[in-house]
Amino acid sequence: MRALVVEDEPRIAADLERALKAAGFLVEAVADGEAAWFRGGTENYDLIVLDLNLPRLDGLTVLKRWRAEGCESPVLILTARGAWTERVEGIDAGADDYLPKPFRMEELIARARALVRRAGGRGNATQQVGRLTVDLNRMTAAIDGIPVPVTPLEFRLISYLALNRDRTVPPTELLEHLYGDDDSREANAVEAIITRLRRKLGPGVIGTRRGFGYHLENGPTA
Amino acid sequence: MRALVVEDEPRIAADLERALKAAGFLVEAVADGEAAWFRGGTENYDLIVLDLNLPRLDGLTVLKRWRAEGCESPVLILTARGAWTERVEGIDAGADDYLPKPFRMEELIARARALVRRAGGRGNATQQVGRLTVDLNRMTAAIDGIPVPVTPLEFRLISYLALNRDRTVPPTELLEHLYGDDDSREANAVEAIITRLRRKLGPGVIGTRRGFGYHLENGPTA
DNA sequence: CGAGAACTGACAACGGACTGACAAGGCGGA
């Protein structure tokens, strides 16, 4: 899961980054509106946390421009407490949720997760696909209910597949969502992770559509 | 365990702080309603002791706002003796327990501990996880029933893990619950405590999920 | 049957985690 944090207050930005990383996100952060506009418009994020009060370019404007450009990432905006109108404007501008400052990190994480799940059309924190179970909160995977130890990177991959269970995900997309725009990796890296996951999960869980990408086998949930 | 004390009477506040610290809590204190609202809304406490009679912002109002914001920390309210209606209102507003003033410190501590345990979904004062036993009242730990001497900080860590036995706790969260938002510590501090605990408790008690955090091994309770 | 895509085992580099040593701070006893 890639997340973009747009926040000019360094301390808060650092907190956000830390918390989101601990929650399994791949975090990138920018501190002003123009940079935000650029990044959000260029890259593909699974979640954007947007402070409205920004230097250079107002957060609301940024959000509107993103939406106008066709960016569909779920956006969680941070508003000043009691700034009633801001929330309304934010929702109007295309925000998916808002959180009044100050807030508890725990709550932000909870909402962030909810947004990501909702964006994937799934409301539950534990995803079941065939024999596989992925628990997004505890960051665990299991086959037939038996826990399988997975590394952080492996978990990011398998959970991304679980959230996109109904389509085949191309390797380039996985690459992007695992590493961000740090494109220094060889395409083969994804294949390696897939292999390792298959060894752990057993056959019949991760399928390949040659030329298209990978998907989870939604075989009998038995 | 992090605790927030909201009490404007300095003498009582000091007593509370001392007693809770002695009981193993990491205590932060504020003296008025607004500060309370802010802290409780921002930070993550395992327990909140709230006096209802506060300057600037009424305790009941503070409590209601917390609950409205999604704060789930257990709250123990202090009411004036005989203020019958206050109790009812407090419970309605989302308090978990109340204590009429004046009270005996002993009783407050007992109730505080009960609340913390209940909040973790565990009603018992002694937690059993695998071969480990943690007694939250006496602040002792034991392996296979044999007492192991632990320092106050070590106890805070091990008891937090015990109360969160069913998940892996990231180091950042431990850092927060051990030291509050005083983030002057190096992340390495947690590792040091873990090492010391392991030396005392023996192997197979505290497990590591590399890249995720620490957890208690819930091996055979034998 | 050939070419390209995908798989996989081996290896090396990286970084997170562990640990022992040391120093600072706190607390209790003399």
Added chain:
DNA sequence: TCCGCCTTGTCAGTCCGTTGTCAGTTCTCG
């Protein structure tokens, strides 16, 4: 009040799990 012990944070060195790359093999489809 002073001294000494216990506790605890930091540092540095080491270890080991994780992960990227490479190379060789297998598979699939035209």
